[in-house]
Amino acid sequence: MTREVELVIKNARLLLESGMVRGGVAVREGKICAIATDEHLPHAAEVIDAQSRILMPGLIDGHAHLHDEAMIDHEDFTTGTRLAASGGVTTVVEMPLSSQVDTVELVDEKIKTGERLALIDFSLYGGMINADNIGNIPLLIEKGVEGFKAFTCEPFYANAGVIAKAMSEVSEFGGHLTIHSEDQGVLEEFAREMEDEWDAPITHALARPALAEQLAVHQNVSIASSTGGHLHIAHITTREGVREVARGKQTGVEVTTEVCPHHLMFDRDEMNRLGPKSKMNPPLRSKQDRAALWAGLLTGAIDMVVSDHAPAPVEKKEAGNDDIRKAWSGVDGIQIILRVLLSEGINKGRLSWSRLLRVTTRDPARIFGLYPKKGSLTLGADADLVLVDPTKEEKITDTGILSKSGWTIYEGMKLRGLPVMTFVRGVMVFKEGEVLGTPGHGQFQPMGRGQLEIPGM
Template identity: 65%
Template structure:
């Protein structure tokens, strides 16, 4: 075989079929061979993986990385470095406060990503309102196939808008991702917490599991009527998972995702963590956390996403006296893989086979990028991460690439970490440094968004 650009040898490759010993070769940014070490071609650059695990780079399907009005929180440069340091090779960015519902807003964001990001990226458009749901067909033509909507503030869409949006998606392809908490229930339970807002846990008590369950059930009923792919953003409760499982059993095209923080923390942690722990949906009970892990293992939750949305620390500290004044959102893009390895694989809550699906191949399928992304296969983009399963770390703010300078995970002892990340065959991260300048990342159009009926598809 002719000489190639890069060879990774002495690895344990995590394929969809399981772990195999050997290596892979890369030419022109794509995987051109997967073989035992002695059968790998000659290469200009050879990396000895030292028997560490090589898996497809993560696709973070829900991250608020670059909002043109909120670059004091994060931007494509800092956010994509955090991604690379967490083994994430493709970010699906989502609006935070600015609408991304027109060709101009899409082109502006694409330009920012192409200039600033070190990993590949794509977009969820939104937020869907009654004024803009007709953007669905235009955005799909431009390679954006996911649309965000809310059943609650601050971007609450009417039920009618949700019906129309899912109908549009049913007709044109793509999917609608819905933040599912019922605003009426949030309003009612918030009243009961009057006078208790100095306790951070009040934020969780004011947003009960019932609000999630009711909203999920309603959204599934809509999708059952309209057709189209419904994606439930960040499920957090046992009952929420049950509603989704029932919907799938009835044949509704509904998928969901879970965030690393809901797999690590639970409600009682909030008083210890203070206003930093404020996010939506909020932290739940230990029982809910256990239900999320088991749903992930059995395939009822199809992907793990960061919902990365940290802020400058002052915006958290503003909630010291009254939790309602704190910003909602935490860091996470650098933590997905670490949490899945340490809290999942090492504790027997997750298998390696499920890890590669929920972190890489399922999101690639859901966003219509498979098998270009999300797999170690010949012809796929050479996006992969080398993992040292024995590396022990104490998480500190210093190791974080986020602009915000703090992490919810401060002080946590974890075992298993990404040590090197490659995007289209180029090393973008090693050890604790980003190894490439901004601009390597490229916009990745979504193809036909694929539904995951079975994780074995």
Template identity: 30%
Template sequence: MTTLIRGATLVDADASLRGDLLIENGRIAATGPNLEAPTGARIVDAGGLLLMPGGIDPHTHMELPFMGTVASDDFYSGTAAGLAGGTTSIIDFVIPNPQQSLMAAFKEWRGWAEKAAADYAFHVAITWWSDAVHREMGELATEHGVSSFKHFMAYKNAIMCDDEVLVNSFTRCLELGALPTVHAENGELVYRLQKQLVARGITGPEGHPMSRPPAVEGEAANRAIRIAEVLGAPIYVVHVSAKQALEAITRARNEGQRVFGEVLAGHLVIDDSVYRDPDFTRAAAHVMSPPFRPKEHQRALWEGLQAGHLHTTATDHCCFCAPQKAAGKDDFTKIPNGCGGIEDRMSILWHEGVNSGRLTPNEFVRVTSANAAQIFNLYPKKGSLRVGADADLVLWDPAGSRTISVKTHHQNVDFNVFEGRTVQGVVTHTFTRGLLAYERGDLRATRGHGQYLSRPTHAAYFDALKKRQ
């Protein structure tokens, strides 16, 4: 359907202007003042509203098999909840089991994702190394549009990468023009601390942050960054939660190294006191890795986002309900790691970022969509109000408010880590490739509407990097 959005303030990453926007065939056909409505076009009156690119969440885990269970949000329910909150695209993760073919895992995840209500792409995790992994990384990059690969430095005896795997995979990424990303926690130290705490009788959720102190994140971030420096490869550090990791990123960027940082909405506003809740269910609901940190780290993360050392905001959306979390009732190391957030990221960032003066509306667009689109090679198809871009759009009411609650959210989970927060700044309409999927509380997500996003590699830029070595 042809749609004319009339009278909004168009807010892109680099500029804002008052005008109209025309959607035809799922794409932005025109922008400007006083556009003429084609015959039969739907007219949306957007007076008093902001019109922005739909959010891109570059870090989600829909229906992830993990720690003996499966995340409760699947690709339909999770992306539908995202649309209700203004997120129109996700980049999820294919995580092969050790010794599993990367291609076999990729095909499995592609099958699960066919039900998605919004567009999606994949990072693929490297969980082991062999000549076959080397070959399949090339196949994924050149034939299937996978231009980023994930490396877990945590989860010993499961999916953890040692330094040899990091070196081999980073080198292969550089050859392909693909971006290596890392979950930075020293898995050996975490494993040792977990065993020590359980031996001391500390088995509740309070043991989770004790076993993953900020230093283990800082060490791993610095190590991964320095490995990338030696190899001449760019690197992207996911869910930065500790100021020590931010300091490693900032130091490397000040030295001219190409390093990108991601921060989660939750890490910006939730502190580690949640793990000391005497109610196991509430405390366990917050168990994720890295854990929520003391308030001093939140202040540092906001400063890093404002200064441009952290570039994207994400959620690490990976939901587990109370009966699933109960697997760790007597041993915190068995609590499935993960929290929700895809529905609330945009409002949390606006309320705590824009309303506080930490971010401008244009910077909000950068950190919620444009930067992710550029870093992961989706721009300007995504993350932009340019003519020709996909009509992934959000109409935003900066004066509107809502109180976040499990009773009203669309996420398929029985807890919300932002429960009870009242946020000012809410989505009124969400369009996914021109389809109106959400309007003022009415979620109209369409199962299977989402399309796979093939992302070309950064081969030309990486070739230039290699010439400098």
């Protein structure tokens, strides 16, 4: 017996991979069962009039730190996914922050915690990769954890040999290695030069120059070209970094990368005004770098936009008021990805709708092997949807943020374009400023083999 259609969303502009069309969708058992013009949509228990706003697949945030047992005062699966729902994110890939998630037991435990506390669906990263846990990579892949995090710098420094061994492992067994790419030697030497200028927040950015990223990305791409396997460069921030990734793609290396909303939004020249809240790694960069990031998103050099959501209690930020080294590194962002791309991308002519769709839904779904169940507005896909008002203006306020930390680096900004409703498997979890989802709705999504199409650009 086929169940009744539970939901119809009509009178929308549907953002499909083939373009924007008028019509609506129907949902049965949490999946999309019809995509049609309004007069051809089936009857449903609930009908929502989209009022000509844009309906697209929910976002997949491929890099967020929502739940670390040692830092539960920063964020947790419930607060983090409430915030995600308010940003149109329907699947989040949770990444370790300070506690290791590198064994089958730790993965099982995190899946259990996530399914108890999350409002939206989630996948998990394994990490941090080091000389001792590389052998666990195939075991974690069997559990549906196919993304692994490594660093070329502290606090989880792995040398080139460890990176090469881990790349060989993903080359053989699947999945991908995501690397925080800043060269440790460059960071050490440039920090030494700063002496006692640490009271100015911008010093943090000057002590971590673009060269650190350029060298580390170059090294990692070189390793991947000899081992094979899928290399993913975490949060790219510089012209040089984007160029190294693009060059790797051109020469057939399976390399992808991502960019964060804060690097698209702010320059390092704003750090002294913003204060220690603007500290993160890699740091804010120059205006020219920011322009290169927007260009990379448009041309395909950059494959997805991720939040790197990692806020902290405000005291841990303010600890850096007189010495930026003492401030927590990390900012909020999971709620702002879509807002930044609409306001500063679509509405300012820097980004097309088709690229917005790819970098927030389709390409992350393919990178994580979740496609087409996730990240796709097609028949049979999960009804993970976000309704977007592309022109409505909103002032971002601290009190408006649902995060446990209670502040946002975007405070006071006026952004144009926002998510108005979010659905996870057909269930409305967010509507016009209000979170309706409840903990326990989120389901673990095991990753499959990535389906990459490196454009060879």
